[in-house]
Amino acid sequence: MTATAPEHAGPEVRKAPASPPSGTRPGTVRRSLFRALPVSPAVVLLLLFLAGPIVYCVVIAFTDLQLTGQAQESFVGFDNFTRAFKDEAFLNAVWLTLVFTVLSSLIGQNTLGLALASLMQRASKPVRTLTGGIVVTAWVLPEVVAGFLLYAFFRREGTLNAILDWLHLPSQNWLFTLPILAVSFANVWRGTAFSMLVYSAALNEIPKEVTEAAEVDGASGWRRMWHITLPMIRRSIGTNLMLNTLQTLSVFGLIWVMTRGGPSGKSQTLPLFMYEQAFQNSLIGYGTAVALLLLLIGSLFSVVYLRLLRTEV
Amino acid sequence: MPVRPTVRFTALFSLTALAATSLAACSSGSGSDPDTVKVSFKQSTDNSIKVMDTYLGDIKKQFEKANPGKKVELVPIKAPDSEYYTKLQQMLRSPKTAPDLVYEDTFLINSDITSGYLKPLDDYLADWKDWDQFIDTAKAAAKGEDGKTYGVPDGTDTRGLWFSKDVFAKAGLPADWQPKTWDEVLDAARTIKEKVPGVTPLNVYTGKPAGEAATMQGFEMLLYGTGTGSGGSDPLYDKGSKKWITAGQGFEDSLSFVETVYKEKLGPEVSDALDPNFGTKVRGELLPQGKLGIALDGSWLPQDWLEGSGHEWPEWSKELGLAAMPTQNGQAPGRVSMSGGWTWAIPAKAGNPDLAFEFVKTMQTKANAQKWYVANSGISVREDVAEDPAYVDAQPGIKFFTDLVADTHYRPAYPAYPKVSVAIQEAMEGVTTGDKSVEEAARGYDEALKEATDNQVVSK
Numbered sequence: 004m005t006a007t008a009p010e011h012a013g014p015e016v017r018k019a020p021a022s023p024p025s026g027t028r029p030g031t032v033r034r035s036l037f038r039a040l041p042v043s044p045a046v047v048l049l050l051l052f053l054a055g056p057i058v059y060c061v062v063i064a065f066t067d068l069q070l071t072g073q074a075q076e077s078f079v080g081f082d083n084f085t086r087a088f089k090d091e092a093f094l095n096a097v098w099l100t101l102v103f104t105v106l107s108s109l110i111g112q113n114t115l116g117l118a119l120a121s122l123m124q125r126a127s128k129p130v131r132t133l134t135g136g137i138v139v140t141a142w143v144l145p146e147v148v149a150g151f152l153l154y155a156f157f158r159r160e161g162t163l164n165a166i167l168d169w170l171h172l173p174s175q176n177w178l179f180t181l182p183i184l185a186v187s188f189a190n191v192w193r194g195t196a197f198s199m200l201v202y203s204a205a206l207n208e209i210p211k212e213v214t215e216a217a218e219v220d221g222a223s224g225w226r227r228m229w230h231i232t233l234p235m236i237r238r239s240i241g242t243n244l245m246l247n248t249l250q251t252l253s254v255f256g257l258i259w260v261m262t263r264g265g266p267s268g269k270s271q272t273l274p275l276f277m278y279e280q281a282f283q284n285s286l287i288g289y290g291t292a293v294a295l296l297l298l299l300i301g302s303l304f305s306v307v308y309l310r311l312l313r314t315e316v
Numbered sequence: 317m318p319v320r321p322t323v324r325f326t327a328l329f330s331l332t333a334l335a336a337t338s339l340a341a342c343s344s345g346s347g348s349d350p351d352t353v354k355v356s357f358k359q360s361t362d363n364s365i366k367v368m369d370t371y372l373g374d375i376k377k378q379f380e381k382a383n384p385g386k387k388v389e390l391v392p393i394k395a396p397d398s399e400y401y402t403k404l405q406q407m408l409r410s411p412k413t414a415p416d417l418v419y420e421d422t423f424l425i426n427s428d429i430t431s432g433y434l435k436p437l438d439d440y441l442a443d444w445k446d447w448d449q450f451i452d453t454a455k456a457a458a459k460g461e462d463g464k465t466y467g468v469p470d471g472t473d474t475r476g477l478w479f480s481k482d483v484f485a486k487a488g489l490p491a492d493w494q495p496k497t498w499d500e501v502l503d504a505a506r507t508i509k510e511k512v513p514g515v516t517p518l519n520v521y522t523g524k525p526a527g528e529a530a531t532m533q534g535f536e537m538l539l540y541g542t543g544t545g546s547g548g549s550d551p552l553y554d555k556g557s558k559k560w561i562t563a564g565q566g567f568e569d570s571l572s573f574v575e576t577v578y579k580e581k582l583g584p585e586v587s588d589a590l591d592p593n594f595g596t597k598v599r600g601e602l603l604p605q606g607k608l609g610i611a612l613d614g615s616w617l618p619q620d621w622l623e624g625s626g627h628e629w630p631e632w633s634k635e636l637g638l639a640a641m642p643t644q645n646g647q648a649p650g651r652v653s654m655s656g657g658w659t660w661a662i663p664a665k666a667g668n669p670d671l672a673f674e675f676v677k678t679m680q681t682k683a684n685a686q687k688w689y690v691a692n693s694g695i696s697v698r699e700d701v702a703e704d705p706a707y708v709d710a711q712p713g714i715k716f717f718t719d720l721v722a723d724t725h726y727r728p729a730y731p732a733y734p735k736v737s738v739a740i741q742e743a744m745e746g747v748t749t750g751d752k753s754v755e756e757a758a759r760g761y762d763e764a765l766k767e768a769t770d771n772q773v774v775s776k
Contacts, residue, residue, distance in 0.1 A: 070405045072427035072731030159587060179587035265525050266590040267745050282402045284735055285427070 116198020142196030150260025467659030471694030542566030633712030
């Protein structure tokens with residue numbers, strides 16, 4: 004430890020030339036440094052454990068690093084990226100990722116969440132509690148558990164086909180014939196609660212007077228929705244879309260448990276493709292490059308939402 | 317007043333420094349303890365199967381008793397095969413995490429040798445008497461391209477046809493069935509399909525979800541039986557030019573076989589075959605319940621039916637028959653088998669390699685090796701054990717599968733092999749689902765092969 008100066012020491016003599024009183028206050032730099040000190044441990048930690056790995060990821064995306072089977076990795080420039088765009092499996096994964104995201108996040112979770120939230124606005128309290136409880140339960144289940152539940156629902160001897168048989172409708176092996184629809188449905192089932200909560204909060208923010216005024220003026224339910232409700236919760240829609248999309252883009256466990264991306268890659272979205280390349284084919288460099296491309300797709304979505312929903316406030 | 321900021325300053329500064337140094341401390345590792353040998357192995361994902369844990373626990377006791385003051389630390393990795401490899405490779409990359417002894421599949425060992433993850437064992441093996449007991453093919457399984465040996469095999473496996481005697485009786489097929497050609501296998505399956513409804517006639521693993529099981533138990537069991545039978549020629553890899561062989565006639569014939577099985581509905585439903593958990597279903601349900609006629613599968617099956625496995629089936633040896641997989645047209649030697657197996661290897665970055673090898677020696681005394689083969693339904697790679705009647709009679713089927721070692725083939729497990737294997741699975745999957753013709757699947761394989769091997773291909 005450092006020795007502290009005794010209390011009764013004489014006034015400290017400054018070596019620095021005393022600056023004449025002017026516009027700049029002496030020691031501002033030092034003071035701001037001093038104020039930054041308390042956060043410095045956190046900054047050091049973040050740099051070490053967060054920024055470090057991210058930078059490392061970007062670096063290895065430009066190498067041919069393999070997990071095994073290679074004596075020395077080398078720098079290959081943009082090879083991994085050009086390879087991706089020539090790789091049919093990658094393009095298939097991009098397409099499926101878009102399908103999965105649009106179906107399950109944009110259309111499914113978002114619309115269903117909003118519908119549930121609006122219906123619950125008008126419902127009685129017990130109904131509201133019950134519905135909310137059920138929907139939220141699906142959301143708080145661990146991803147793997149949800150995956151197994153839905154696997155059991157969709158598989159050939161599963162619940163869905165049992166219901167269809169009972170109704171004398173043709174049944175089929177959903178995970179085999181329409182795997183991307185099955186996993187999209189699963190993601191809707193699992194993720195709608197989040198949208199519902201966001202929209203419930205947003206709808207509660209709308210002043211009653213406004214909707215009542217519209218009602219008095221004779222606006223129908225749909226028109227009230229379109230002209231009043233939606234514009235007023237615009238920001239929540241933007242936030243929700245963004246969060247939902249980013250969550251959906253990175254769904255791995257759910258699909259892995261249900262189909263492993265199969266059959267023949269018919270439900271292999273980008274995260275599963277990345278996993279396959281990096282860990283099953285040991286191509287860490289290529290897998291990381293694909294991860295960066297996934298990041299790019301996520302940011303494209305975000306930019307589009309931000310532009311579409313820019314509020315003129 | 318001006319003094320106090322310095323106090324605070326130093327206090328904060330030392331806090332920051334403390335944070336930084338403690339971080340450095342947790343990354344610098346405590347160094348490995350010279351008296352402890354760390355052994356990592358693959359723990360079964362099935363909680364009821366503790367074969368390896370029990371065996372290693374026993375060896376640990378023996379070792380610690382024989383070497384006072386030395387300790388063994390067992391580091392189980394609980395994961396399916398492919399994820400076990402990944403985890404292990406990550407551990408091997410750094411001296412801080414590398415164990416002293418690892419359990420390596422021959423499927424990947426060459427890949428890991430190339431990466432410089434493993435230590436050559438030649439100096440140890442030179443002074444180890446028991447090494448002479450190991451059969452040559454097994455010694456070769458863990459040899460690198462540099463001619464050095466990197467692993468001590470703890471047994472091998474072979475593959476053949478398991479068939480249900482009950483289903484065969486119903487179909488009017490002989491109880492001592494032994495097909496001579498592929499057609500005879502298919503004909504038996506057709507007979508079962510016709511006469512025993514509700515039973516899957518024949519299972520051949522296929523497609524990417526089955527992984528290496530599709531490649532090895534399925535495709536290679538066919539492909540390696542298409543050659544002219546001249547020993548030592550490998551249909552996948554040309555040792556002379558060190559290049560991989562593109563799809564030829566034998567390759568297409570093997571794909572045709574797979575196509576026939578699924579097109580004529582002689583196999584499981586395609587969607588079942590492409591379910592990643594199908595292997596578990598074959599072993600745990602279909603075979604024990606008599607719902608499968610013929611299974612092209614590995615010698616290790618009985619370990620799933622042992623006491624405490626959750627699906628015990630002590631009568632299996634009475635209810636199942638065994639036949640060798642025939643070559644395509646019955647060409648010599650008339651039967652075919654593939655062999656893989658696991659080895660004990662010492663990481664290049666291990667802290668205590670000498671102690672680790674001592675542990676290997678303890679595991680590989682004749683008595684301990686024998687105990688292991690029997691416990692895990694493994695096939696002996698030691699001559700002294702293979703000749704021991706106690707081993708031969710320990711379990712039904714051991715003799716049958718041990719005899720196959722004479723005509724078995726090892727995979728060309730060079731570094732590119734895992735990727736080649738995936739290319740094979742994709743070709744199989746194409747003809748299984750009917751998305752691709754045999755011709756298209758074979759050309760697709762050629763493309764994927766070039767990609768996987770950096771164009772090191774040759775057509776024959």
